[in-house]
Amino acid sequence: MIHNPNNIRTAGKPLEEATKVMIMVHGRGGSASDILSLSKYIQDKDFAFIAPEAQSNTWYPHSFLRPLAENEPYLSSALDVMASLRARLQADFNFKLPQIYWLGFSQGACLMLEYVARNAMDYGGIFGLSGGLIGPAETPRTYEGSFSNTPIFLGCSDQDSHVPKERVLESENVFRRMGADVTAKLYPNFPHTINEDELNIVNLLIAGDQQRPATT
Template identity: 85%
Template sequence: MIHNPNNIRTAGKPLEEASKVMIMVHGRGGSASDILSLSQYINDKDFAFIAPEAQGNTWYPYSFLRPVQENEPYLSSGLEVLASLRGRLQADFNFKLPQIYWLGFSQGACLMLEFVARNATEYGGVFGLSGGLIGPDETPRQYEGSFGNTPIFLGCSDRDAHIPKERVLESERVFQQLGASVTAKLYPNFPHTINEDELKIVNLLIADS
């Protein structure tokens, strides 16, 4: 395995004490501690936060729009890390799937959104900031399972240099077809970063869940 599933950092409540857990996935060139810094903007204090760190701080080498095999075996290794983390939270800390939340930014959002699409079930919430499902435009989206009305938020600039808005809207449609309650928002002329409005929406969805 390229990425080490044990290379993780945590914040918030201890995993043993928390009633909810958020898996946070960093972007290209970022780190677990970078993405965990967002936990201070989450108003709900019942959360434990856990973030894996990619080998070399990159989950896969090329754009998420490239043919999938070009990003292998890194991509599959990254997806395995998320599967391992989810399994550990269930087995070792007794979290039920609706108590598990996901948040990712940029490359981390792409990896996380692809993972939850391939493993559709009822989660607490899924927050993809500046990301979309992985693969070229003609990728068949033959995912199975159902999100059972899981709240999913997709936020992105309408002219992001890395994430075409068409992919955000395609991802919205795919998640709706899988039964999620999707909120997608494109921000005019916004840079490739996370904004206050996105964090406000994340907090609102958590409060409603």
């Protein structure tokens, strides 16, 4: 295994005490500590935050727009980390799917969005900042499963140097087709970073999720 699923950092409430957990996935060259620093902007204090860290701080070597095979075996290992983390939260800490939230930035957003698309379920919320689904333009998006109105937010610059806006909009359409409640926002002339408006939307969606009807 390339990426170690046990190389994780935590913040917020202890996992044993929290009623919600957010899996936070860092970008290329970033770290678990970097992405966990965003936890202080999350207004809901019932969260535990958990962040895996990639081997050499990179989840896969090439652009997310390249053919999938070019990013192997790193991509499959990274997706396995996502699966392992979710399984551990469910089995060891008894989190239900609607209590599990996902947030990723840049390469971490791409990885996280690809994982949840392949494992569509009724999560608490999914927040992809400066990212989109992985693969070249002609990739068939034949994902199975339903998000059951899971709130998904996709935020990105309209001229991001790494993430074409067309991929953000394609991802929006895919997630909507799969039953998610999607909010997508492109920010004019914005750099490849996270902005205050995006964090405000994340907080609004978390707060609004309290009013979402429970699914059985």
